Amino acid sequence: MNHRSSPCSRIGLQALLAVLLCAVMLGLTYLYWHSENQAAHERERRNFDLAVEQISSSLQDRMASYEIVLRGIKGYFDASEFVSPGEFRSYMQALHLEETRPGLASVSLIAHVPARELHAHEARMRADGMADYHVHPAGVREAYAPMTQIEPWSESKRAALGFDLNTINVAREAMAQSAATGQPALSRGYVLARDRNTDRNQDISSVLYMPLYSHGAKSAALRGWASLPFRVKDIVHSLTPEFAPDVALTIYDAPDADPANRLFVLDAKPAPNAVTTLRHFEVGGRTWTLAMSPTAAFSQRTDHQHSTVVAALGAVLSLATGWFAWVLMTARDRAEQLAGNMTQELRSARDELESTLSAIPDLLFELSRDGRLLRHRTSRSDLLHSPPDDFLGRLLSEVVPPEAASAYMNAIAQAERDGNTRGWQFPLRVADGSTHWFELSIARKQGEQPGDQPTFIALSRDITERKEAESRTHRLAYYDALTGLPNRRMLVEQAQHALTRARRNESMGALFFIDLDHFKRINDAQGHAMGDTLLIQVARRLQDLLRPEDLVGRLGGDEFVVLAQDLGQDLATARRAAEALARRLREALDTPYALQDRPYSSTGSIGGTLFPRGQADAQDMLREADTAMYRAKAAGRNHMAFYEPEMQASAQEELSLAQDLQRAWDLGQFAIYAQSQVNGVGQIIGAELLLRWFHPERGAVAPDQFIPLAEESGLILRLGEWVLERACTTLAALSATHPQLTLSVNMSQLQFRQDDFVERMASLLERTGVPAERLVLEVTESLLIAAVDDTAERMTQLVNLGLRFAIDDFGTGYSSFAYLKRLPLYELKIDKSFVKDTPGSASDTAIVQSILSVAHHLGLAVVAEGVETQAQAAFLAANHCQGLQGYWFGRPMPLAQWLSELPTGDAGLLDATDSSDQPK
Numbered sequence: 001m002n003h004r005s006s007p008c009s010r011i012g013l014q015a016l017l018a019v020l021l022c023a024v025m026l027g028l029t030y031l032y033w034h035s036e037n038q039a040a041h042e043r044e045r046r047n048f049d050l051a052v053e054q055i056s057s058s059l060q061d062r063m064a065s066y067e068i069v070l071r072g073i074k075g076y077f078d079a080s081e082f083v084s085p086g087e088f089r090s091y092m093q094a095l096h097l098e099e100t101r102p103g104l105a106s107v108s109l110i111a112h113v114p115a116r117e118l119h120a121h122e123a124r125m126r127a128d129g130m131a132d133y134h135v136h137p138a139g140v141r142e143a144y145a146p147m148t149q150i151e152p153w154s155e156s157k158r159a160a161l162g163f164d165l166n167t168i169n170v171a172r173e174a175m176a177q178s179a180a181t182g183q184p185a186l187s188r189g190y191v192l193a194r195d196r197n198t199d200r201n202q203d204i205s206s207v208l209y210m211p212l213y214s215h216g217a218k219s220a221a222l223r224g225w226a227s228l229p230f231r232v233k234d235i236v237h238s239l240t241p242e243f244a245p246d247v248a249l250t251i252y253d254a255p256d257a258d259p260a261n262r263l264f265v266l267d268a269k270p271a272p273n274a275v276t277t278l279r280h281f282e283v284g285g286r287t288w289t290l291a292m293s294p295t296a297a298f299s300q301r302t303d304h305q306h307s308t309v310v311a312a313l314g315a316v317l318s319l320a321t322g323w324f325a326w327v328l329m330t331a332r333d334r335a336e337q338l339a340g341n342m343t344q345e346l347r348s349a350r351d352e353l354e355s356t357l358s359a360i361p362d363l364l365f366e367l368s369r370d371g372r373l374l375r376h377r378t379s380r381s382d383l384l385h386s387p388p389d390d391f392l393g394r395l396l397s398e399v400v401p402p403e404a405a406s407a408y409m410n411a412i413a414q415a416e417r418d419g420n421t422r423g424w425q426f427p428l429r430v431a432d433g434s435t436h437w438f439e440l441s442i443a444r445k446q447g448e449q450p451g452d453q454p455t456f457i458a459l460s461r462d463i464t465e466r467k468e469a470e471s472r473t474h475r476l477a478y479y480d481a482l483t484g485l486p487n488r489r490m491l492v493e494q495a496q497h498a499l500t501r502a503r504r505n506e507s508m509g510a511l512f513f514i515d516l517d518h519f520k521r522i523n524d525a526q527g528h529a530m531g532d533t534l535l536i537q538v539a540r541r542l543q544d545l546l547r548p549e550d551l552v553g554r555l556g557g558d559e560f561v562v563l564a565q566d567l568g569q570d571l572a573t574a575r576r577a578a579e580a581l582a583r584r585l586r587e588a589l590d591t592p593y594a595l596q597d598r599p600y601s602s603t604g605s606i607g608g609t610l611f612p613r614g615q616a617d618a619q620d621m622l623r624e625a626d627t628a629m630y631r632a633k634a635a636g637r638n639h640m641a642f643y644e645p646e647m648q649a650s651a652q653e654e655l656s657l658a659q660d661l662q663r664a665w666d667l668g669q670f671a672i673y674a675q676s677q678v679n680g681v682g683q684i685i686g687a688e689l690l691l692r693w694f695h696p697e698r699g700a701v702a703p704d705q706f707i708p709l710a711e712e713s714g715l716i717l718r719l720g721e722w723v724l725e726r727a728c729t730t731l732a733a734l735s736a737t738h739p740q741l742t743l744s745v746n747m748s749q750l751q752f753r754q755d756d757f758v759e760r761m762a763s764l765l766e767r768t769g770v771p772a773e774r775l776v777l778e779v780t781e782s783l784l785i786a787a788v789d790d791t792a793e794r795m796t797q798l799v800n801l802g803l804r805f806a807i808d809d810f811g812t813g814y815s816s817f818a819y820l821k822r823l824p825l826y827e828l829k830i831d832k833s834f835v836k837d838t839p840g841s842a843s844d845t846a847i848v849q850s851i852l853s854v855a856h857h858l859g860l861a862v863v864a865e866g867v868e869t870q871a872q873a874a875f876l877a878a879n880h881c882q883g884l885q886g887y888w889f890g891r892p893m894p895l896a897q898w899l900s901e902l903p904t905g906d907a908g909l910l911d912a913t914d915s916s917d918q919p920k
């Protein structure tokens with residue numbers, strides 16, 4: 001059976017005991033407080049009784065002392081046959097009544113004068129020196145009791161002499177009583193005549209009378225009285241120092257406390273609920289009653305506070321004892337509970353730590369300073385070649401490769417110095433044979449005892465994914481996604497390093513800027529993906545060509561950069577090496593490519609710059625090489641050029657020309673010129689319309705200078721439309737006079753590829769009413785071969801309108817006869833470069849003849865350009881070239897002039913004043 005009570009019931013019992021103890025203590029405190037309170041009341045009561053006795057006896061003593069004074073006077077008179085007023089005064093002075101009997105105002109002598117002796121009495125008194133003495137008030141009475149002497153004397157009292165006290169009932173009664181008893185008799189209280197008209201008219205007095213006899217015997221004749229008047233208030237006040245001032249006192253001239261007989265009230269307020277104590281005493285044959293009550297001040301004299309303070313302290317002590325007892329009794333339980341809680345907390349902390357450790361995807365080891373494995377903890381034992389327990393007790397150098405062991409040992413050394421360390425990384429081949437990257441965090445763990453060696457907690461985190469992400473990010477940031485080559489950012493950084501190295505080593509290098517020629521065509525003709533394939537192949541070629549220490553990168557689009565270092569110590573050597581390299585680069589680019597197993601020819605223009613040069617940095621180098629590359633492009637593409645500082649000026653010039661061109665249209669600086677085309681016998685068969693730009697400062701700007709710029713900016717669309725429009729209106733105007741003439745117009749690729757170009761042409765023809773076959777559109781070979789299918793379709797649509805197409809500059813470009821058959825062409829224009837050396841040059845003559853022959857074979861018309869001599873004209877005519885154009889027949893001239901110079905036939909001429917070949 002289990003005798004142990006449950007913790008709850010035990011705590012309940014302990015609480016009950018504590019409460020009981022507290023209650024007992026409180027009970028004792030109450031008892032103590034109660035008895036203390038009682039004792040205080042008892043003390044107060046005793047004190048009050050004492051005060052009452054003291055007041056009562058003081059008053060009694062004082063009245064007794066007055067009686068004694070009177071008895072003394074009586075004795076003095078008894079012993080004397082005759083007492084003169086002077087003797088009595090001396091006697092009274094000797095008594096020093098003011099000092100010895102405070103509250104006593106005076107003593108008077110009163111004579112007993114039977115009616116028959118009144119005159120004799122008055123005569124005697126007058127004879128004794130009181131000339132105006134007379135008994136008053138006047139009247140006939142059985143006996144008179146006039147006042148004969150008042151001591152101490154003062155003139156203010158003179159009026160009182162002779163006053164008959166028998167006229168005052170109160171006095172008469174007391175005097176009669178004293179005469180009857182031979183003892184002092186006290187009058188009832190009344191306001192003395194002398195106080196009635198003063199501010200003391202409320203103060204009640206009494207008079208104590210003592211009968212005086214001749215020869216002292218009562219039986220002897222009554223002489224009179226000695227009287228002692230006093231104000232009750234004066235007596236009480238003279239006693240005040242002896243009185244307890246905190247007792248309320250009322251004096252009654254009666255045996256009971258009847259308010260009607262109140263003699264005196266001491267100005268003090270009894271405490272609430274105070275008990276009144278009465279005391280009585282006899283004086284002069286009357287009974288006086290003293291009623292006394294304690295005032296609040298009196299109660300305070302008794303210390304009630306003490307018990308209250310003790311009670312409060314007791315209560316606090318009781319509660320504290322109860323609490324303390326509870327604390328003591330429950331201390332063990334609470335200690336047990338605390339221990340329980342702590343154990344629970346420790347257990348949860350340990351569990352939490354356990355689960356945290358299990359969740360850590362890292363290898364966790366404890367190592368000694370020399371790298372011996374002491375403990376391990378890992379949820380990634382799959383990474384290890386053997387179970388981790390096998391490593392215990394062995395040195396790291398025995399279980400991991402040197403690189404990893406050395407990372408661990410370095411990290412341990414740092415952790416021993418700094419407390420902890422992180423960031424040491426090392427690669428490690430893991431169990432499945434792949435290489436993972438790990439990062440170490442090591443913390444020093446102090447030995448448990450002082451002097452113990454520290455150990456080291458090492459956390460080895462698999463950061464392979466992070467590493468891969470980093471390298472992916474790096475690749476994205478520094479490499480071109482399409483070709484895998486370094487991108488612009490990396491190129492600039494590397495170029496900067498190369499520049500620094502070159503300056504340090506005093507050796508020279510070169511940076512080449514490569515831009516593929518007409519790369520757009522492959523995109524347009526065969527699609528973007530094919531363009532990409534070409535870019536990848538170009539990248540590979542360039543890489544294969546270079547030394548390992550050189551670098552090739554792609555800036556974007558079809559632009560590549562090659563960075564070659566250590567080409568020589570001096571400029572001449574470096575330049576030679578750079579030129580050789582550029583040549584090889586050009587050749588590499590020039591070699592036909594295989595795109596989807598079809599051969600494709602492409603070339604590149606290369607601009608190079610040598611470094612270091614002055615203060616130029618990597619960006620400057622790139623800009624220089626770019627400028628040189630443009631020069632190479634301008635030289636006809638598939639060229640290379642090295643940067644010369646003057647190139648900068650020409651680039652600048654080109655820029656300013658482009659800016660001027662933008663304004664030229666608005667300023668009306670363009671003009672349309674016409675150059676005649678003639679037949680073999682010199683008759684005009686038509687003309688080619690040509691654009692001219694007259695700049696106010698530059699003069700006439702050559703078309704091959706501004707046409708490319710106009711194409712780049714799109715201005716060519718506006719210009720082209722204008723020329724077409726003018727061609728049509730001119731043809732319309734000539735239709736009556738020269739219906740056989742044709743006009744040729746140069747067509748830019750941009751214009752030809754406008755989405756709505758066919759519709760525009762149709763509407764123009766309709767609007768002007770021109771027979772379409774009289775308008776020849778001259779296109780370049782490059783336009784024809786770009787997107788051949790698309791081009792053929794569009795040409796067909798236009799030919800269906802009646803328009804004719806001529807190939808301009810035939811022979812200079814692709815010279816592919818294949819498309820001649822595919823495209824709906826009307827005419828070939830032999831480039832002037834072939835015509836120039838005919839008939840002198842055998843090869844050019846042969847080329848021209850073969851072109852003419854193919855054209856005849858294909859049924860195409862031919863116009864030869866650049867005919868400047870009669871020999872050329874004769875040769876071409878002899879070879880059946882239908883059309884001839886050149887200075888020999890006429891220079892280009894303003895359209896209006898050309899029209900005006902047209903030989904007139906039967907029909908009328910065009911209005912020569914029409915100058916609408918200027919832009920509106």
Ligand SMILES: Nc1nc2c(ncn2[C@@H]2O[C@H](COP(=O)(O)OP(=O)(O)OP(=O)(O)O)[C@@H](O)[C@H]2O)c(=O)[nH]1
Pocket residue numbers: 482515516517518519520521523527528529530531532535556557558633637
């Ligand atoms: N396929 C492909 N084409 C690109 C890429 N980036 C840019 N391009 C195209 O490459 C062409 C670059 O043309 P440019 O160098 O200006 O002109 P181009 O046709 O090469 O003529 P020139 O340089 O004057 O000889 C543009 O048509 C771009 O749209 C790319 O990543 N892939």
